Amino acid sequence: MTPARLHDDQIEIDIDLVRRLVDTQFPQWRDALLTPVESSGTVNALYRLGGELVVRLPLATWGAEAVEREQEWLPRLSPLLPVEIPRLFGRGQPDLGYPCPWSVFGWIEGSHPRPDRLSSSDALADDLASLIRALHQIELPDAPEAYRGPVSEVDRTVRRCIAEVAEEFDPGQLTKAWEISVHAPEWEGPPLWAHSDLLASNLLIREGRLAAVIDFGTAGVGDPACDLMVAWNVLRAPARPSFRETVGLDHATWLRGRGWALAQAVIALPYYRETNPGMTRAARHAISQVLADVGGGGRLS
DSSP states (O other): OOOOOOSTTOOOOOHHHHHHHHHHHOGGGTTSOEEEOOOOOSSEEEEEETTTEEEEEESSGGGHHHHHHHHHHHHHHGGGSSSBOOOEEEEEOOBTTBOSOEEEEEOOOOBOOOTTTOSOOHHHHHHHHHHHHHHHHOOOTTOOBOSOOOGGGGHHHHHHHHHHTTTTBOHHHHHHHHHHHHTSOOOOSOOEEEOSOOOGGGEEEETTEEEEEOOOTTOEEEOGGGGGGHHHHTSOGGGHHHHHHHHOOOHHHHHHHHHHHHHHHHHHHHHHTTTOHHHHHHHHHHHHHHHHHHTOOOBOO
């Protein structure tokens, strides 16, 4: 099984290559069964290694920096967070024609949350708010910048993508929602730690509670608004007020967070429309939630 082609510059990865990489660099796992993992993720290919491990390899060379960031920071962040995060077991090196560093992590059981299948998101909202508050308390030297910074940095891209989804969503309503966020006052506090990519595909739940957070390749310090996008891409509307109160950030940050939810979704939808059903389903949900929050349905019939 070869990962679906999501990017024009995607590296060719198949199970034979991964088997040879593992056997060459980690002979202790030579006899462990290797099986591909279906995922709606867009940066890494995943292969289960035995029952306890998973191999993650960047799909393109631009994913290499995220690998190095995870390998450096996950061991430091793990004891400071209230939920499980990936445990690093192996640092793979470029080899056999594969050009990137890669990782072997411990496998974490759980499922990704589906907003349309959650009986209630109140408990999950509390867990997510606690995670974000814990991130804000972290003080580690030499922290990298978070992948997502000021929401204004994607203004031009978002406006272009609004036109690209105009057959599905009212561009006037999308622009109205976006301008509320992009013109909100900027963050004036100290840089705070953020995961920076709190999508459903990076969350694992068990029995409705947050069990783990994965994929820390975008994590770093900056404007904490980016992590608030989870309020619209995962949580249901009734759970947002308590989530917002527990997180404790100001109104302008809330508006920028909603902008990041819209930006991520409106950029992802046209890019992955033909290649990644899970990502596009999540993007449509987030856009609909943002528009309903602003006060316009926005969905075209």
